[in-house]
Amino acid sequence: MPPPSLAVLVGQTDAAQLTRVSLTYVEQRIKLYLRFGEPARITRLDHWRRVAVFLPGAVFCRIRWQANDYGTISWQLMVMQACTPLDAVQRIPGVLPGALLLLHAEGELVVRAVLAQIDAIDALGISPAAVSPAYWRTLCNRLAARLPLSAYTTERHAAWLAGRASP
Template identity: 80%
Template sequence: MNAQPSAATPVLPPLLALMTGQTDAAQLTRVSLAYVEQRIKLYLRFGEPARTDRLDHWRRIAVFLPGDVFCRIRWQANDYGTIRWQLMVMQACTSLDVAQRIPGVQPGARLLLHVESEPTVHAVLTQIDAIEALGIAPGAVAPAYWRTLGNRLAARLPLPAYTAERHTAWLAGRRLS
């Protein structure tokens, strides 16, 4: 006997709706990733995509739900060596949020941190490693920390450490709002 869906059928949770294709695609953030040996490496340093689609041998698309925080690194080289280092920490948005247009990120994202050049990218990677050493997922870090880190790098000031106490305060504040 076939069961007929009723009007009381519950709404699917966002991740399940995404996996079954029953969500509004405009609410998702699509991030282009690529790898061509010795030329370009465009990859995620952290962030948990809801889905990853493989386009071909070199390209993939990572799909994020609104509110997800992720980090994308771009490394490029030519015949003479490295020509570009770029790191961006972004937060996926809804269509109603204010977002920046970023190449390779559709429809856009809230840019929390953007650094260029090898020394500054390595400085941020050191901070990310320190956060992971505390047992904290970098995607769960307070967005204000990433903005502060970018401002400190731009002003050439010492970089602030992200502590377990700061993370606890961020989580408590988020629960209150």
């Protein structure tokens, strides 16, 4: 089911339908940013902080990079799907009210491997936000099992789109 349009949600006074994602940038310390996803809007809070707002059903990827005086201390990548208030969501720091976590990667090597997969999807001319949520879950499971990551193909994407279009 496609996500409702922004015009439908603008008329609602209840903003609980929307997922808010905190983004931060402090030079040489922390970078919390979106790798992909199409926010309905982005609000700038101050020089360092922004909030991206997503409609229900939107898929997005947030990357967290953090360093101290001695170098990088953490890498984290999460692919998430914004939900409605009726969906079961996972509580994720910086994501309100929460989201469905499709993929979670920790550590530089693992994050770089997932970024390579995202770049390969981009190279196919497919928006990573339009990729099947099942692919992101499969990638997460393969990471957990320490198996080679499977590639997303145009055939797989066509099958996903055909399955979504059928009643």
